[in-house]
Amino acid sequence: MSEVRIGTSGWSYDHWNGVCYPHGTPPARRLDHYVSRFDTVELNASFYRWPRDATFAGWRRRLPPGFAMSVKAPRGLTHGKKLYQPEVWIERIARCWHELGDRRAALLLQLPPSMERDDARLDYFLTHLPWWIRVAVEFRHPSWDDDAVYAMLERHQxxxxxxxxxxxxxVLKATAPFVYVRLHGPDHGHLYAGSYSDADLRWWADR
Structure with a gap:
């Protein structure tokens, strides 16, 4: 049996008052209500500002057993450097990933729309990323839609x-032992499964 997890792109939204958590819930308690409804989340705030090591350790203590957190890679790596010379960021990510422990799900690597296909650069990054960090890659430029790119992802799992x-x-492709889906929606011309109080849904599943 495959394991399917469904979550959203964060948990602290003001317009969720009275929807996901009771009216008047202080921001510091919102995560407690979120984990009672979902078993995974995608952290998008990390794209804009990468959290400290201690923050990841704190999440490991607060998240219940069995909960899985995915984390979006920082824009300094994906949109600033465009994966060029990623060693410093990889070291920092690995250190934080270690602190998250058994609450970690996948690192989301979202490449910018301006980044055209560069197999060598992506292969270099995936080669140097520690094997114990599961990664999902989101391409925004159509030039990446190629069988050779999918084969590269498969080689790196x-x-x-x-x-x-x-x-x-x-594009419905499975290139790893798990599947990661992001439903940005609404887009009735493509895959779309609704929304939870206007928040983007995220899910990943072990195949």
């Missing part, structure tokens, strides 16, 4: 991130 609503065709 990196998941192709299936997505909808990003202005690109929804």
């Amino acid at each position: 990196a998941a192709y991130c299936v997505m909808s609503g990003a202005g690109l065709p929804c």
